[in-house]
Amino acid sequence: ERADRGKPVNIEADKATVDERKKVHIFEGRVVLTQGTLQIKGDRLTVTQDGDGFQKGVATSEDGLASFRQRRDGSGEYVNGQAKRIEYDGRTQKTYLYTNAHVVSGKDEVRGQYIQYDGYTGQYVVTNSGSSQANSGGGRVRAVIQPKQPAADAAPATTPAPSDAAPATDAPAQ
Amino acid sequence: MRLTLQHAFPVIALTVLAAGSFWLERATRGPGTAVEASEEQGPDIIVEQMALTRFDINGKPHYYLDAREMRHLPGQAHSRLTDPVVHLVRDALDMRLASRSADVRDDGDRVDMAGNVRGERTIPGEPTTHFASESLIVWPNVESAKSLDPVTITQDGATARGDTMTADNVFGVMTLTGHVQAHMPIKRK
Numbered sequence: 001e002r003a004d005r006g007k008p009v010n011i012e013a014d015k016a017t018v019d020e021r022k023k024v025h026i027f028e029g030r031v032v033l034t035q036g037t038l039q040i041k042g043d044r045l046t047v048t049q050d051g052d053g054f055q056k057g058v059a060t061s062e063d064g065l066a067s068f069r070q071r072r073d074g075s076g077e078y079v080n081g082q083a084k085r086i087e088y089d090g091r092t093q094k095t096y097l098y099t100n101a102h103v104v105s106g107k108d109e110v111r112g113q114y115i116q117y118d119g120y121t122g123q124y125v126v127t128n129s130g131s132s133q134a135n136s137g138g139g140r141v142r143a144v145i146q147p148k149q150p151a152a153d154a155a156p157a158t159t160p161a162p163s164d165a166a167p168a169t170d171a172p173a174q
Numbered sequence: 175m176r177l178t179l180q181h182a183f184p185v186i187a188l189t190v191l192a193a194g195s196f197w198l199e200r201a202t203r204g205p206g207t208a209v210e211a212s213e214e215q216g217p218d219i220i221v222e223q224m225a226l227t228r229f230d231i232n233g234k235p236h237y238y239l240d241a242r243e244m245r246h247l248p249g250q251a252h253s254r255l256t257d258p259v260v261h262l263v264r265d266a267l268d269m270r271l272a273s274r275s276a277d278v279r280d281d282g283d284r285v286d287m288a289g290n291v292r293g294e295r296t297i298p299g300e301p302t303t304h305f306a307s308e309s310l311i312v313w314p315n316v317e318s319a320k321s322l323d324p325v326t327i328t329q330d331g332a333t334a335r336g337d338t339m340t341a342d343n344v345f346g347v348m349t350l351t352g353h354v355q356a357h358m359p360i361k362r363k
Contacts, residue, residue, distance in 0.1 A: 007360070008360060009360070012354065014354060
């Protein structure tokens with residue numbers, strides 16, 4: 001949600017190491033980061049802060065997957081994602097999921113080795129490599145985009161009923 | 175009246191018994207206990223408005239240890255300070271720690287601060303960092319510290335709490351452990 005950007009960041013963990021010189025905060029053990037509707041969980045979270053006060057977080061998980069969750073503007077639906085490593089940029093509101101990445105938004109679902117989710121636009125970029133560049137020899141990307149429900153039938157007949165247009169897709173999958 | 179052996183026997187027996195128990199008590203007394211007597215011993219030195227300066231190897235002041243009162247307790251090989259202030263200065267670092275009381279060991283290497291411990295760390299160009307806890311052990315020479323009580327650190331609106339803390343270069347690098355909670359407001363420049 002756009003409003004998340006201005007909200008304070010709260011973090012809970014078993015342990016925190018703060019290096020004042022490098023301006024790095026490392027949280028370990030059942031880490032939960034919350035900022036407005038955004039929530040990131042993992043075994044380890046490294047938080048840095050840029051000159052303008054925006055935070056960047058990198059969450060990883062030892063055994064399982066780190067997870068993130070954020071409500072989308074307008075629809076109120078939550079986007080849920082999981083991956084071996086999740087990077088979150090508070091300035092751009094973008095979340096980057098690396099390795100065994102999986103994002104579910106409403107009934108839409110995407111899987112790949114890299115997913116970039118834009119909290120502003122609700123758009124994803126999914127690739128089969130570990131970066132935003134697709135890898136021709138790599139595995140496949142899978143996306144399940146549910147058709148959006150047509151406008152309610154109660155709408156007056158004068159307006160042409162929507163034909164079997166391709167379902168609105170959020171995901172310009174590559 | 176002639177004192178016969180029969181009459182004297184109880185006295186002899188009691189004397190032997192008393193001597194035996196006195197020897198037994200002495201023999202079983204642990205090493206520490208010999209000091210106990212001197213712990214009750216009061217201070218041998220009392221200083222009012224104490225101000226101590228410790229210099230580093232280059233002859234520059236490294237830290238100041240001030241107190242409203244210092245009582246040296248020879249029996250416990252340490253001094254008890256009232257309203258102590260540990261003031262660490264080195265290069266740009268300025269760290270000031272105060273509490274209700276502190277114990278300083280005779281070797282001066284360690285200061286155990288207790289009771290409403292408050293700290294302020296300032297570095298030019300950086301927001302001040304504040305520290306609060308009920309206890310803090312400081313090793314001023316090596317610039318490290320440890321607290322075994324819940325700690326709260328605040329800086330520029332951000333706060334961090336934990337059950338215990340260790341710190342090097344007195345809060346240059348700090349580790350909080352146990353129920354850690356951090357709150358970081360968004361500060362736009």
